[in-house]
Amino acid sequence: MEEKQISKAVINRLPRYYRYLGDLLEKDVVRISSKELSEKMKVTASQIRQDLNNFGGFGQQGYGYNVEYLHSEIGKILGLDKKYNVIILGAGNLGQALANYVDFERRGFFVKAIFDVNPRLVGTSIRGIEVLSTDILESYIRLHPVDIAAITVPKTKAPQLAADLVKWGINGIWNFAPTDLNLPNGVTVENVHLADSLMKLSYRLSGEETD
Amino acid sequence: MEEKQISKAVINRLPRYYRYLGDLLEKDVVRISSKELSEKMKVTASQIRQDLNNFGGFGQQGYGYNVEYLHSEIGKILGLDKKYNVIILGAGNLGQALANYVDFERRGFFVKAIFDVNPRLVGTSIRGIEVLSTDILESYIRLHPVDIAAITVPKTKAPQLAADLVKWGINGIWNFAPTDLNLPNGVTVENVHLADSLMKLSYRLSGEETD
Numbered sequence: 313m314e315e316k317q318i319s320k321a322v323i324n325r326l327p328r329y330y331r332y333l334g335d336l337l338e339k340d341v342v343r344i345s346s347k348e349l350s351e352k353m354k355v356t357a358s359q360i361r362q363d364l365n366n367f368g369g370f371g372q373q374g375y376g377y378n379v380e381y382l383h384s385e386i387g388k389i390l391g392l393d394k395k396y397n398v399i400i401l402g403a404g405n406l407g408q409a410l411a412n413y414v415d416f417e418r419r420g421f422f423v424k425a426i427f428d429v430n431p432r433l434v435g436t437s438i439r440g441i442e443v444l445s446t447d448i449l450e451s452y453i454r455l456h457p458v459d460i461a462a463i464t465v466p467k468t469k470a471p472q473l474a475a476d477l478v479k480w481g482i483n484g485i486w487n488f489a490p491t492d493l494n495l496p497n498g499v500t501v502e503n504v505h506l507a508d509s510l511m512k513l514s515y516r517l518s519g520e521e522t523d
Numbered sequence: 524m525e526e527k528q529i530s531k532a533v534i535n536r537l538p539r540y541y542r543y544l545g546d547l548l549e550k551d552v553v554r555i556s557s558k559e560l561s562e563k564m565k566v567t568a569s570q571i572r573q574d575l576n577n578f579g580g581f582g583q584q585g586y587g588y589n590v591e592y593l594h595s596e597i598g599k600i601l602g603l604d605k606k607y608n609v610i611i612l613g614a615g616n617l618g619q620a621l622a623n624y625v626d627f628e629r630r631g632f633f634v635k636a637i638f639d640v641n642p643r644l645v646g647t648s649i650r651g652i653e654v655l656s657t658d659i660l661e662s663y664i665r666l667h668p669v670d671i672a673a674i675t676v677p678k679t680k681a682p683q684l685a686a687d688l689v690k691w692g693i694n695g696i697w698n699f700a701p702t703d704l705n706l707p708n709g710v711t712v713e714n715v716h717l718a719d720s721l722m723k724l725s726y727r728l729s730g731e732e733t734d
Contacts, residue, residue, distance in 0.1 A: 323726060327719035331701065354705075390722045391729025405623055409616035415701070415718060420725075460724065484728045486721065490542065490626070494565075502724035506715065507626060508538035510697065511601045513671065513713035514632075515534055517695045518602025 318366050325363055326386055328353065333383035345376035387419075396421045396484075397457050401473060402464035403428035403436075403443045406488055410462055411438040421460070425452060453480040460484040467491040474501075529577050536574055537597055539564065544594035556587035598630075607632045607695075608668050612684060613675035614639035614647075614654045617699055621673055622649040632671070636663060664691040671695040678702040685712075 332353055336344060350357040364382075387393060398416075400407045403426045410416070411423050426443045428434060434445045444452065452458075461482050463470050470489030477485065478499050485501045487493055490508075493501055543564055547555060561568040575593075598604060609627075611618045614637045621627070622634050637654045639645060645656045655663065663669075672693050674681050681700030688696065689710050696712045698704055701719075704712055 323723065326726070327716070327722040328703075330722065331716075331719070335702075353703075389726065389730075391725035392722065394725070394729055396725060396728070405616050405620035409620055410717075412616055413717070416721065419718070419722070421721060459728065484724060486724055491546075492539075492564075500724060500727045502720055502727070504715065504717065504720050505538070505542075506621075506624070507630070508542065509713055509715050510627060510632060511538040511541065511603065511630070512534065513695060513697055513711060514602035514605070514607060515537070515600065516711045516713070517607070517670065518605055519600075 322363050322366055325355075326390055329360075329363070330383065330386045330390060330392075333379055333386065336379045337383055341379050343376050343378050349377065392419050394420060396459040398423045398460045398462060398486075399452070399458050400426045400462045400464065401446075401449075401477075402426075403430070403433045403438065404464060407462070407464040408438050410464065411441055414439075424456065424458070427452075450476070450480050453477070453482060458482055460486055462486040462488065463493075464488045533574050533577055536566075537601055540571075540574070541594065541597045541601060541603075544590055544597065547590045548594055552590050554587050554589050560588065603630050605631060607670040609634045609671045609673060609697075610663070610669050611637040611673045611675065612657075612660075612688075613637075614641070614644045614649065615675060618673070618675040619649050621675070622652055625650075635667065635669070638663075661687070661691050664688070664693060669693055671697055673697040673699065674704075675699045 332349070346357040346360045350360055353360070364377075384393075398421050400410055400423060403411075407426055407428070411426055416423070423439075423441050426438060426441055427446045427449050428443050429446045431445070433443050436443050458481075461477050461484070463474060463485060465473055467489045470487065470491055471493055474485055474487070474493040474495060478495055483499045485493065485495065485499065487501055487503045488506070490505055492503070495501060543560070557568040557571045561571055564571070575588075609632050611621055611634060614622075618637060618639075622637055627634070634650075634652050637649060637652055638657045638660050639654050640657045642656070644654050647654050669692075672688050672695070674685060674688075674696060676684055678700045681698065681702055682704055685696055685698070685704040685706060689706055694710045696704065696706065696710065698712055698714045699717070701716055703714070706712060
């Protein structure tokens with residue numbers, strides 16, 4: 313598929329389409345109209361058509377969308393037709409939660425190793441994935457293909473760790489540390505700031521919601 | 524402070540301001556110019572001034588911003604001058620990670636109880652917080668003030684659980700289940716969709732980034 317300029321807003325909505333279509337697939341739904349999809353997703357039908365037109369449409373007048381085809385096409389756009397080797401930095405609760413999340417694997421994200429500085433955790437395993445010492449992180453990365461590093465270490469450790477990871481050749485970072493990482497261009501960072509999310513919730517709970 | 528119409532985009536940036544100002548406070552920085560703050564945060568100085576003008580400014584020409592004052596004012600806007608009683612549904616890794624996150628407490632979010640259906644977890648405790656049986660969830664909610672329920676249960680269980688929570692009087696939901704909850708107006712839901720975040724990362728890794 314040819315690359316087109318696609319707005320960030322559309323990209324942000326694609327995973328949600330993918331999730332809904334996946335749910336429909338699980339229920340053996342073969343096709344769906346943009347109207348039905350719109351009612352399910354609480355997005356206007358015209359928004360859906362407009363979003364999907366960015367990728368050449370996929371819909372057919374009078375038929376709607378073929379669920380399996382649309383799911384698979386959006387998956388390709390999201391890069392889910394590829395496989396990603398993932399390592400997790402930090403074997404605390406959050407790192408363990410990520411390692412245990414089997415749905416990731418179904419979508420092509422394979423956790424290959426987990427690293428921790430705590431000697432009591434090193435040598436244990438989570439869902440069959442061994443916890444390795446951070447001491448051998450550099451050599452691991454130099455010897456194994458790693459596409460994504462998930463950072464779940466404390467915020468004081470995260471910036472240096474991220475800089476090291478990039479130096480050793482990693483350019484995909486999934487960052488859970490509550491700090492922004494300033495990394496070179498070309499490195500892709502996706503942040504999950506749990507505290508920011510909680511503050512948005514308290515904002516909306518404590519005052520008038522405005523939007 | 525009077526309520527004004529504030530755009531969602533500004534609200535989405537406020538937690539980040541709060542986080543940066545908190546870091547400066549920890550380093551005993553007393554004041555900062557919008558130019559310095561702009562360089563740190565990689566946001567234009569004019570954007571910062573514009574954002575903060577929504578709340579009456581806080582800056583002084585030639586002085587910049589008083590870090591402690593601005594931090595505390597943004598905190599008030601975010602509702603962090605109040606205390607929130609939080610319960611966690613699901614004592615798996617993610618629920619435990621949330622219960623262990625002491626920073627939340629520092630910001631006024633107090634985890635009061637954790638609920639799980641698994642009898643092996645009921646009666647254990649996490650950071651001194653007891654894991655209770657989901658069987659007594661309704662009576663717990665009817666007897667204790669709860670502001671926020673964090674949902675970390677599987678996606679098949681989440682919609683019914685959320686509907687029950689709302690029926691029993693809860694109107695703040697922090698949802699980690701990978702599904703959208705369709706709840707009545709007046710209920711505030713903040714979603715953390717980890718899989719969506721991971722798909723955005725793979726999109727950016729697999730193709731040209733466009734924005």
